[in-house]
Amino acid sequence: MAQITLSKLAHSYHPTPKSEADFALKEMDHVWQDGGAYALLGSSGCGKTTLLNIISGLVRPSHGRVLFGETDMTDAPTAERNIAQVFQFPVVYDTMTVRENLAFPLRNRGKDAEYIKRRVDHIAAMIGMEERLNHKARGLTADAKQKISLGRGMVSEDVNAILFDEPLTVIDPHMKWELRTQLKSLHRDFGHTMIYVTHDQTEALTFADKVVVMYDGRVVQMGTPQELFETPAHTFVGYFIGSPGMNLLDATVQGSEATVNGVPVQLGANYGSVTGRVQIGIRPEFVSLTDEEGLPFRLTRVEDVGRHRIIRGEVFGKPMNLVAPEGQPVGADARVRFAWQMVNVYSDDWRVAPIGARAA
Amino acid sequence: MPLRGSAFVMFLYLLFLLVPIYWLVNMSLKTNTEITSVFTLWPQDLTFRNYAVILTDPSWYMGYVNSLIYVVLNTVISISVALPAAYAFSRYRFMGDKHLFFWLLTNRMAPPAVFALPFFQLYSSVGLFDTHIAVALAHCLFNVPLAVWILEGFMRGVPKEIDETAYVDGYSFPRFFLRIFLPLIASGVGVAAFFCFMFSWVELLLSRTLTAVNAKPIAAIMTRTVSASGMDWGVLAAAGVLTIIPGALVIYFVRNYIAKGFALGRV
Amino acid sequence: MDKTQNNKAWFLVLPVLLLVAFSAVIPLMTVVNYSLQDTFGNNEFFWAGLEWFEDVLHSDRIHAALGRQIMFTAIILAIEVPLGIFVALNMPKKGFWSSLCLVLMALPLLIPFNVVGTIWQIFGRVDIGLLGHTLAWLGVDYNYTSNALDAWLTVIVMDVWHWTSLVALLCYAGLQSIPEAYYQAAKIDQASRWSVFRYIELPKMQGVLLIAVLLRFMDSFMIYTEPFVVTGGGPGNSTTFLSIDLVKMAIGQFDLGPAAAFSLIYFLVILLISWVFYTVMTNLDKRDGV
Numbered sequence: 051m052a053q054i055t056l057s058k059l060a061h062s063y064h065p066t067p068k069s070e071a072d073f074a075l076k077e078m079d080h081v082w083q084d085g086g087a088y089a090l091l092g093s094s095g096c097g098k099t100t101l102l103n104i105i106s107g108l109v110r111p112s113h114g115r116v117l118f119g120e121t122d123m124t125d126a127p128t129a130e131r132n133i134a135q136v137f138q139f140p141v142v143y144d145t146m147t148v149r150e151n152l153a154f155p156l157r158n159r160g161k162d163a164e165y166i167k168r169r170v171d172h173i174a175a176m177i178g179m180e181e182r183l184n185h186k187a188r189g190l191t192a193d194a195k196q197k198i199s200l201g202r203g204m205v206s207e208d209v210n211a212i213l214f215d216e217p218l219t220v221i222d223p224h225m226k227w228e229l230r231t232q233l234k235s236l237h238r239d240f241g242h243t244m245i246y247v248t249h250d251q252t253e254a255l256t257f258a259d260k261v262v263v264m265y266d267g268r269v270v271q272m273g274t275p276q277e278l279f280e281t282p283a284h285t286f287v288g289y290f291i292g293s294p295g296m297n298l299l300d301a302t303v304q305g306s307e308a309t310v311n312g313v314p315v316q317l318g319a320n321y322g323s324v325t326g327r328v329q330i331g332i333r334p335e336f337v338s339l340t341d342e343e344g345l346p347f348r349l350t351r352v353e354d355v356g357r358h359r360i361i362r363g364e365v366f367g368k369p370m371n372l373v374a375p376e377g378q379p380v381g382a383d384a385r386v387r388f389a390w391q392m393v394n395v396y397s398d399d400w401r402v403a404p405i406g407a408r409a410a
Numbered sequence: 411m412p413l414r415g416s417a418f419v420m421f422l423y424l425l426f427l428l429v430p431i432y433w434l435v436n437m438s439l440k441t442n443t444e445i446t447s448v449f450t451l452w453p454q455d456l457t458f459r460n461y462a463v464i465l466t467d468p469s470w471y472m473g474y475v476n477s478l479i480y481v482v483l484n485t486v487i488s489i490s491v492a493l494p495a496a497y498a499f500s501r502y503r504f505m506g507d508k509h510l511f512f513w514l515l516t517n518r519m520a521p522p523a524v525f526a527l528p529f530f531q532l533y534s535s536v537g538l539f540d541t542h543i544a545v546a547l548a549h550c551l552f553n554v555p556l557a558v559w560i561l562e563g564f565m566r567g568v569p570k571e572i573d574e575t576a577y578v579d580g581y582s583f584p585r586f587f588l589r590i591f592l593p594l595i596a597s598g599v600g601v602a603a604f605f606c607f608m609f610s611w612v613e614l615l616l617s618r619t620l621t622a623v624n625a626k627p628i629a630a631i632m633t634r635t636v637s638a639s640g641m642d643w644g645v646l647a648a649a650g651v652l653t654i655i656p657g658a659l660v661i662y663f664v665r666n667y668i669a670k671g672f673a674l675g676r677v
Numbered sequence: 678m679d680k681t682q683n684n685k686a687w688f689l690v691l692p693v694l695l696l697v698a699f700s701a702v703i704p705l706m707t708v709v710n711y712s713l714q715d716t717f718g719n720n721e722f723f724w725a726g727l728e729w730f731e732d733v734l735h736s737d738r739i740h741a742a743l744g745r746q747i748m749f750t751a752i753i754l755a756i757e758v759p760l761g762i763f764v765a766l767n768m769p770k771k772g773f774w775s776s777l778c779l780v781l782m783a784l785p786l787l788i789p790f791n792v793v794g795t796i797w798q799i800f801g802r803v804d805i806g807l808l809g810h811t812l813a814w815l816g817v818d819y820n821y822t823s824n825a826l827d828a829w830l831t832v833i834v835m836d837v838w839h840w841t842s843l844v845a846l847l848c849y850a851g852l853q854s855i856p857e858a859y860y861q862a863a864k865i866d867q868a869s870r871w872s873v874f875r876y877i878e879l880p881k882m883q884g885v886l887l888i889a890v891l892l893r894f895m896d897s898f899m900i901y902t903e904p905f906v907v908t909g910g911g912p913g914n915s916t917t918f919l920s921i922d923l924v925k926m927a928i929g930q931f932d933l934g935p936a937a938a939f940s941l942i943y944f945l946v947i948l949l950i951s952w953v954f955y956t957v958m959t960n961l962d963k964r965d966g967v
């Protein structure tokens with residue numbers, strides 16, 4: 051097991067990339083701690099799978115290095131990296147039995163028969179396939195096949211990392227939850243470094259200690275679920291995490307006060323003077339309706355989602371959502387007030403760190 | 411490194427395939443004196459006389475026309491009868507369907523030599539001997555089963571919901587088949603047509619047996635003329651090269667479908 | 678797929694049925710008719726019963742031809758199938774080179790059979806052919822018109838030249854259907870090259886390989902034109918395969934009765950073996966469809 055370092059890493063599928071747009075992955079420097087449980091989150095086509103394949107060695111990066119511990123692995127073939135990876139769609143060896151499938155990675159690594167049997171039985175119990183161990187893999191349902199793929203990923207104990215590429219896409223919801231819990235306990239027991247690619251934020255937030263959000267070939271934030279929620283480093287993180295996402299309003303910012311369409315808004319810290327396209331962002335959870343002073347709010351819709359209600363409306367023609375407790379009266383025209391400590395300031399989509407007080 | 415090895419293997423294999431063909435082309439561009447008196451790897455005395463002989467003499471070049479006529483006729487007939495049958499096999503169960511399907515395939519397995527004589531008598535008795543249609547029909551013996559087989563494979567890949575949706579939308583069967591279904595399996599039709607063309611074009615035993623003068627295929631003319639005029643190697647080689655050209659053209663047009671086509675829709 | 682029971686589907690099959698009946702059933706009846714009768718010319722026929730069948734079954738000449746045929750088919754299958762797989766594994770997967778290989782490989786398949794024969798007839802000649810000339814120059818005593826072994830070698834190499842591409846292209850199509858993720862998973866699992874072949878590539882090629890073997894079996898068992906052009910069945914009878922013998926008998930000697938009986942037995946043998954293949958194949962299909 052080892053810490054994985056990406057140094058000045060970038061990747062382009064073009065032979066001679068000219069502009070930034072030619073890069074599937076833009077230059078990045080990141081360290082993935084040994085034993086961490088990471089979720090890699092982002093919309094489709096943002097480079098998640100490319101990044102994963104670079105770590106496992108299936109794709110050679112066009113620029114930069116990949117290090118395992120202190121060893122440069124950039125040019126090492128997949129087999130030498132000793133990594134497990136589970137793909138989005140089931141990959142099973144049709145002509146083998148379930149048992150042979152699960153034993154395959156161990157056999158190839160030259161483990162002894164007794165050990166293989168013990169591990170296979172253990173994993174089979176974990177994925178609930180004990181009874182079908184001697185069946186041929188051909189003819190199993192897609193989700194049974196995917197469980198075998200997952201099992202093959204988890205069967206080796208001494209791998210450097212286990213990578214999951216949206217592994218639960220084809221699994222039915224009940225089993226999804228069950229398997230995720232199993233993965234989590236596997237991580238607790240063995241402390242493998244795990245990287246879990248998904249576009250489902252619930253999956254990411256429940257699985258990982260650290261969530262890595264990617265957008266357009268870039269890692270825009272790497273942080274705990276709480277950090278992503280409270281201080282999104284990029285407007286995309288604000289929009290992508292949370293339901294509904296963060297509200298954004300164009301504003302001008304001077305010191306600890308923002309102005310939206312001439313209406314002043316109190317900020318939680320001093321930002322000096324901010325240039326570029328300036329926006330303020332506030333989570334719907336920290337917005338409340340008020341009769342007193344605030345931004346004018348035009349209500350469009352109220353959604354009841356169980357324990358709370360989502361109130362959708364507009365402020366100066368821009369969408370503004372807020373989460374209100376059950377039972378609170380909603381007037382047609384009102385004003386909204388922000389919990390001022392929770393307002394973030396963005397310049398050209400990137401978060402601006404305040405001066406002094408509440409540094410991120 | 412594995413890429414190098416692969417490239418080397420492919421190079422050797424393609425060399426093995428192309429050298430005999432090159433030799434034929436080489437000979438077709440030589441004079442007969444050069445062919446028989448000296449041994450040269452390429453023509454020293456480049457000549458197009460051999461081609462000129464063929465392209466100016468109707469008894470030669472009509473052979474190509476004849477071959478093309480019956481090949482195209484056969485392809486059209488095979489595909490048009492195979493389409494509805496393949497649809498039936500891919501969509502419905504009916505009395506005796508499996509036996510029928512196998513029986514069709516057995517005709518693909520019949521040695522043409524077995525049929526040569528009876529065909530000769532059959533087509534003579536109905537007055538079709540030495541016509542293009544006779545050869546086209548005879549080649550249906552092995553092309554129709556193949557076309558049904560290939561098309562059935564492709565049609566099985568089209569979900570049945572498409573048919574049902576079309577009927578719900580008020581399409582009649584012929585209109586649905588021509589407007590909606592056929593475009594969906596266009597590549598399958600192309601593949602089937604390619605195979606019909608191929609097997610009809612290369613077959614000689616039946617086409618030679620069933621023709622005498624008017625519909626004689628080029629391949630048969632080749633054998634006869636050469637044996638009559640002694641050893642005109644140059645013309646023989648030129649005629650051979652000319653028979654390769656239609657095949658090469660067809661391959662070139664379907665090059666993007668070849669890989670898929672050879673799977674016969676079954677992968 | 679769930680198929681609906683519908684006997685009206687027979688109407689869709691009817692054109693095929695009529696066409697094939699016309700070009701297969703009627704001629705086949707003629708053959709059966711001949712096989713049971715004898716003639717002394719003048720279109721007078723006499724009932725001969727199963728006499729011809731007995732003759733054919735006991736004919737040394739036909740036994741010898743059958744023996745040669747089986748040997749020929751076995752040899753070319755043993756060469757073409759492994760070689761075809763090997764070539765398919767080495768073909769470029771995509772891009773310009775892959776199209777080029779496909780086009781060049783398909784070329785021999787579209788050459789009329791007798792032209793294939795002609796190409797090799799010329800190619801192997803010691804006086805004017807590249808192969809024959811080169812061999813002679815190397816000091817090899819090679820002559821396919823007088824030496825039976827040389828004739829066999831020439832016919833086999835010709836068949837390999839002609840048909841290996843068919844096997845290779847079928848296998849290539851099978852290989853193309855394997856998703857990239859399978860190869861990636863194999864790398865992750867640290868599988869050896871042999872394991873990748875054995876557990877990923879071979880199972881995926883199984884279906885097309887059976888088609889390839891079936892086609893090559895049938896076609897090589899009926900081979901006529903190519904060896905006939907090259908060797909004329911000789912030297913002696915050394916390359917006289919079943920079809921060549923049959924045509925000699927039916928059209929050369931006009932022995933209609935024995936030829937017809939021979940035809941039927943010949944056809945039945947091919948049918949029987951093909952039926953075994955077909956059954957295996959459809960069973961495989963069913964197993965995959967689960």
